[in-house]
Amino acid sequence: MTTSPLTAPLAAPRPSEQESTPEKQWWRDAVVYQVYPRSFADSNGDGMGDLPGVTERLPYLRDLGVDAIWLSPFYTSPQKDGGYDVADYIDVDPRFGSLSDADEMIGRAHELGLRVIVDIVPNHSSDQHVLFQEALAAGPGSPERDMYVFAEGKGEDGELPPNNWTSIFHGPAWTRITEADGTPGQWYLHIFDTSQPDWNWENPRVHELFRDVLRFWLDRGADGFRVDVAHGMVKPEGLPDATVNAEGLIDIPEGEVPVYFDNDGVLDIYREWRPILDSYEGDRMLVLEAWIPEQRLPLYIGDDKAHQSFNFGFLQARWGVQTMRAAIEKPLALADAVGSPTTWVLSNHDVIRHASRYGFAPDHAFGEGLARDEVPDAELGLHRARAATLLMLSLPGAAYLYQGEELGLPEVRDIPDELREDPAHLRAGVPGRDGSRVPLPWVRDAPALGFSSTGRSWLPQPEVFGELAVDAQEGVAGSTLEMYRTALHLRRELGLGRPDGGVTFLRDLPGGVLGVSRGEVTVLVNTTDAAVVLPPGPLAAAEVLVASAPLEPGTLPADTAVWLRTE
Template identity: 55%
Template sequence: MSTTSPALQSLRLTPVHARDQEPKWWRSSVIYQVYPRSFRDLDGDGVGDLAGITAELGQLAELDIDAIWLSPFYPSPQRDGGYDVSDYCDVDPSFGTLADFDALVSAADALSIRVIIDLVPNHCSQEHLLFRQALAAGPGAPERDLFVFRDGRGASGQLPPNNWQSHFGGPAWTRVTEPDGQPGQWYLHLFDSSQPDFNWDNELVRQEFERVLRFWLDRGVAGFRVDVAHALIKAEGLPDWGGRADGGSIPGYPFTDAPMFGQPQIHDIYRRWREVLAEYDGERILCAEASVEPLTRLADWVRPDQMHQTFNFSYLAAPWDAAELRRIITTSLEAFDAVGAPTTWVLSNHDVVRHTTRLGLPENVSRPGDGLGPEDAQPDHILGTRRARAASLLMLGLPGGVYLYQGEELGLPDHTTLPHGFRQDPTYHRTGDDRIGRDGCRVPLPWTTTGGSLGFSATGESWLPQPADWSELSREAQREDPASTLSLYRAALALRRAHGLGAGSLAWAEDFTGQGCLGFVNNDVLVLLNMGTTAVELPELPILLRSDSGTAAPRILSPEECIWLSLDDPGITGP
């Protein structure tokens, strides 16, 4: 923007991040996550499919997104929502065929939308051919070395090889019955017992996944979101671990010591993958799902020779607190700037409580991962919606990449009263119903105001039931309402592109610090979020957009409200 802007010169600014000078699409991208089972069901069987995604791409194009990311659609017994893959180079019949996938990529390309797909390299399904061959081959066979098999401890090998625990509850080891019918070795599964971990110390595993990468790159995908990207390599000797199963730091057991996560050798894998993607045109990308602490270490995943992006879980889990949110944003930008990578921002996905629900919970309740059930304290939906709209507007004003989860543009909450009989998440079953799991954030989308599944399926079938009050949140109900959450997202995403905010700069606006308010300047836009308890007086600047479109006091920023103000009048003056 113009450096002579009087509005800008009047602000006390603390610069943190300079404008991005690299014109690469992924550095400022908006990527929309599609969970195929719950997006749109075109064949009427109650399960979403690839043809349903293709049919609704025009609706997504209206959001001005750069790409969609598809959660797994591969052949799978669906013990973990498709993250238990039995064949990495095909489509599960419940989702369609490879021809349907090709048609989806072609239709998306016609709308200038790229397609990114999930890759699950840490583990596969126990039904994968390679694992079935490993079981049949017996101890010591080369087929077993593709996975992490070990002899058990104890006099007869009756105890697991170490004390590691599964993310989903219970031990991370399962003992097999050998071909001779006797109890035998144990295999490692950091997740469900149906998901054996690959042995990434074996070069054949690395070669197999390079083949998988090329298979999908040849079909036109724009890149891969890499599931559990920090877990592929395990520490030599597989030592016992007294910390959390997910590696999260606790006193005495920091993430940096976790033997199943973040091992240095893992970066060699991604260096090689970066080389493979560089062989293809069109700036194909890798995005890491890496739960790594601290942020300065997470930046190791996005050095110039490795991943392009990584999810920012610190931001997702940030509390409703201006000082803490400012710290996380500053630390994120500084850490990623140090390695020349863009920061990404995310508020919801298929593994966490949707932010409309999360931000409406009592202050002493925090459930970023496991969902809520009917017996839990229920969120304040009005408060959660108000905060979620404000948080979304703040996120879309930040420089870097943004990930949206399907339905957040509708303001969807979790289904917090889902009857337990419908639950499919292995976490719920492996913990003896102690942890509710993630089904509540995976409920099929409402498209219309009427119908048995609100337009998700023409037959009214739905693999999970929708809440009774979702009709008013459907896309049909919101489409023409200028005050709807859908209209807010459409307007914010259009302004984000028009003002170049994704490739923009960030400087904290200190004039608003100390009022429970978070304020920053990105290019020619002043973004203010009131996270305090009292109203904040606004400067006399043109209003571009505000999260509460029905506010009665245009020069007052109420609590739980975010606003974008123009520092250039009129319009954009350029960099």
Template identity: 55%
Template sequence: MPNAVSLAPAVSALSPAPTFHAPLHTAHDDDAWWRSSVIYQVYPRSFRDLNGDGQGDLAGITAELHQLADLSVDAIWMSPFYTSPQRDGGYDVADYCDVDPMFGTLEDFDRLTARATKLGIKVIIDLVPNHCSSEHALFKAALAAEPGSPERAMFIFRDGTGPDGSNPPNNWQSHFGGSAWTRTLNDDGTPGQWYLHLFDSSQPDFNWDNPAVHAEFERILRFWLDRNVTGFRVDVAHALVKAEGLPDWHGRPDGCSTEEHPGHAAPMFGQRAIHDIYRRWRSILGEYDGDRILCAEATIDPLSRLVNWVRNDQMHQAFNFAYLHHPWDAARLREIITDSLQAFDSVGAPTTWVLSNHDVPRHATRFGEERPEVGLDRARAASLAMLALPGGVYLYQGEELGLPDHLTIPDELRQDPTFVRTGGERVGRDGCRVPLPWRADEPHYGFGSNDGGWLPQPEDWATLARDSQQADPASTLNLYRSALSLRKELGLGAGSLSWAVDADGTDTIAFLNNDVMVIFNMGQSDINVPAGSVLAASHADAGADGVLAPNRCVWLRLN
């Protein structure tokens, strides 16, 4: 999709002896690993298929963990691998305490965590507490039970409105399109109550007003903590509790603010009682040895509200969606970084930075304005700039290869429920979930040995395969390897940030972290940069002869 181009004036030169504003963020000496962590997201179905059935599996992840250790990551975060009918990529969970046979067994999971431990990699898993699959035993029991029963009280069932209850209980809309309510059928075939699902109709929402739901998820937490997971990324962490009475909502289905409907008023998101849930979960994690963490996926704006999820008695991290969605605009990016550091510092929490995940187009595509070569240049520069920021970083599998989205998946092969529920009006997220390319000369680029993966790969990915890039010093993979190693060596995750005075109001992002100056040219003209030793460069020509071309980033140690 097109990205805005800043109209700010281009910088002809940064001062040979640059000056900096007072520190926006100061270095910390807290050695908690999650304050400056690099966490790599694994989407299991698309990572590596070891048994040849077209689906990635836990054994495939285990087999390639050494590749991630080579990237100097601190942890992996695994998207759901639980028992699931896969109506929503595993976020429709049928059993929270078992592995779907598609991915392997609990013993495979134990082998994965043991291997990760030997390599110095922590394992974080996805937890989906807002909703489950309609195939979950608890929901099946609820459907079989009478209205008002304890079984139904685990979920949000309501009588309909209008004649014969034929209209939904309220006007809420699903994130995936259409109503957020589905009507049940009684045993005699007559219409029954309605149940709430903020996502697909196969994903009924739990009723977090019920203490039994709290007890069930505390059991689930302990099950995985006992299997030595380091923590949980909590899916739609802001959605569990709904406002009393379930009032109508005329804003966006995802609760993000509009001029007429501010997000804080959304009745299905951000309710105060949610914070008590996470205080309890944090105390449970504290009963276990090691520094175990919670990370919130909470689409909350503004940032001053989001930080309520990461106060020191609740979650450790929260995804920074403002940063994830930043446009190609230096002024806006500088504002987001400033606001993020100030907001998270105000509660003593680390900021997180992320450019891609399984729910959005990859940044090599997003920044490309439909020009792949521009997208890759910008992605490399943006990634290098992000890796120099203080705080935690999340990487999405394949971004270290510079992968774009697969934009031409045939309609009949698409699997995202968003595509189905909107009649193809919204293309969905399949394009960023395509199986990874491992080896250029093997079928399916080494993802697996069968006739094809669960989603097709583009035909021109041979040069992006991991083995091709390992042999190329200028590859995106080797850029990530060197930058991540330097980030750790130089302590940038625990570092500081001061903006360069010369870059104010320009198309250039320039800041100092500890003694490293980072310069990121988001404009359309070359700029001159101060003299210094090049520590890392997004491209071979970045910073050469004191010049930084557009869509380039460089780390310097000033002379």
């Protein structure tokens, strides 16, 4: 498959091995912190984060109170799509270190009681992957070319794409190649960038390849996988055209997905993978990135398929009682139906940071990335983001945090175009996702804010990041960092993440206040722009455990959440 070694060192002991029962499986109520390696911590001064930098900062994550880390891809890659264009699935890109650095990072995480989830990218590879290069050289009809989705073009001379599919990154989803003899040849499918050809999952050799990849990282101690584009891989039989509207544009009804996503055959892949994970000790797990209609999610998870799938409905919910309540009730019911915990998430490397999203009116329609003329109310956005976080961390199931959200980092709007790397920007001129990937600030007065000792940073850090640096918030009462630490430790102490805890929505509250009962803890969120007076009784007199803003007795400020201990 590659030139990388397939042998693994003896894996480090995992954190607190226990008999695997639904009540004790770590992933059911874990808080997982997403590390975007390029932007987390730079150990060698080249301006790009790396695995030794992650290892060095692991104690910070332990002290924050998370249970696991998930690392975005650190594999060998040309970095045309932030590492999601993988050229070698079983080696580490030299930019990030080496396999021994990965082993050291996993071992150190386990010593600190942290689990490690790694990304796997099974829908496509880089066009620099050795197998795609072999496919180009081998020619039509060859076993090598059958590893990817190649097809003959339409038209008199095959000059038209095989169908009308378009790329997620804009433009056509097909690129025609020039054959070895110099003539125009077949077309290959790339649902994303032209540098990311799609694997052909109709080929058993592709299945074998990824089974080997899973075992390689499981043998090295990985506790699980986040599956990229988990609703992709299997394409509809015959590669049919997508439906078009009256204007001739591809028509995707609201709540639906393109024709090349969410085909039932992908479920068989997870049925194939699940026994592999179950054969290892330590409750290894799969969490899926599946942007599909909510009602389809239960099909992907369960005892014979994946363990979890991200609940993006909560991330997308507008600020307000009804929308946020619906984003809690429905996924809980869907997950309960198959015995799986819900996952909660507010930010990741693909979306606008929620400290900026919430700085707009609830009906604001976002494009792809935050444009320079979209200026959020930073104070309002952070207030609401802190409140939404307290609501999220009180809910049963697993919670996923994105690096820097514990600092209240905003989306960065004013990155110079020549420094942007997101293929969506390069292909279509949209702002793209780079604004959520700017390197972290660790030390307020250090070069590159402590990200890199040399002051280098692959994306520029805005001035406001200095005020939000880790050392500027540590030990400061009321800071976003300290609020996260308090909430995370209380969540663990009080068992709020336990999936069997149940959620009861409170009635008879002031208008615009969302109330959730979690056993001895009551969570109130004021979604209005004015303080509300709590009704006399237990709530008004309850013990305050943590709040997203300073409180006055008997009142709940605007855009504020609080955890109360009630008898």
